[in-house]
Amino acid sequence: MIQHKLIDACKNNSRKAQLRLYNQYCEAMYYVAFRFLKDSMEAEDAMQEAFIKAFTRIEQFTGEVSFGAWLKRIVINNCLDKLKARKLEMVAINEQTLATVEDENNWQIDDGIGVDDIKNEIDNLPEKYKYPLMLFLIEGYDHEEISEILGITQVASRTLVHRGKKKLQAELKKLKHGTGY
Template sequence: MLQNELIEACRQNDRRAQLKLYNKYSQGMYFVALRFIQDSFEAEDAMQEAFIKAFAKLHQFNGEVTFGAWLKRIVINKCLDKLKAKKLEMVAINERTMTTVEEDDNWQVQDGIGVEEVKAEIERLPEKYKYPLMLFLIEGYDHEEIAEILEISQVSSRTLVHRGKKKLQEELKMIKNGTGY
């Protein structure tokens, strides 16, 4: 069954088609959720809730993006909702103090620092930088999408990503120089 046919069958509440679609995407979406929610049970719960929401809102899927990208956004939003519900310190941003920041496309880390070290350091960042940076660096969203997901302005997204990168570079430099953990 082609993916378009599978999605159409899901729109008709075909449970077998829904199971096929779930089986096709569940593992990947679980790992997306796990990047945001470090608890495996909570991540699985967020992923499953996202699938329930996706099946309920499938009529809104119009094919402008791939189904996987559409579903990933639902998973990320569900994770962020869960984190907000836990009252983790999502810092309110006073946008009046924000200034436009130049985008640094040549951003790099020092040689010898691996992806896992970068991910671990992102986890240690303050939440006001952590989520925008994860969405930008790991998930590949642009500032318009980050602004929409986090319900902030694009200027705030740029500023938080820029400041998050600088903070991350400082932390990685400390590890590389042996002055870190």
């Protein structure tokens, strides 16, 4: 069935269409949730809750973005809500002291560093850098989207991503060259 027909069927409460969409996206959405929650049971719960929200709010899906992107946003928001409920609060930044930070697209790391190394080092970053950096580098969101998801300004998003990248680069250098001492 073509994607838009499947979504239309979901809007008409077709359980069969919902199951097909679920089967099409569940694995990818589980991995998105797992990257945030680091617990398979919680990730599965977050993913399933996101599908329930998506199907109950399917009328809000306008088709401006792909269904997968729309669903992914619901999954990420659900994960962030779970993290907040766990009392993992993000540190607010005093925006009056922030300078505008230009994105550095010229970002290099050593050849011996793998994707798993980068993901592990992102996981070890302080919370205030970890989530904006995950959304930017791994999930591919821009600063406008990150600011909406995390409830911060775009300036704060740019700053957190910039500082997170610097901290990540420093940790990756330590990883490559030992302790750095």
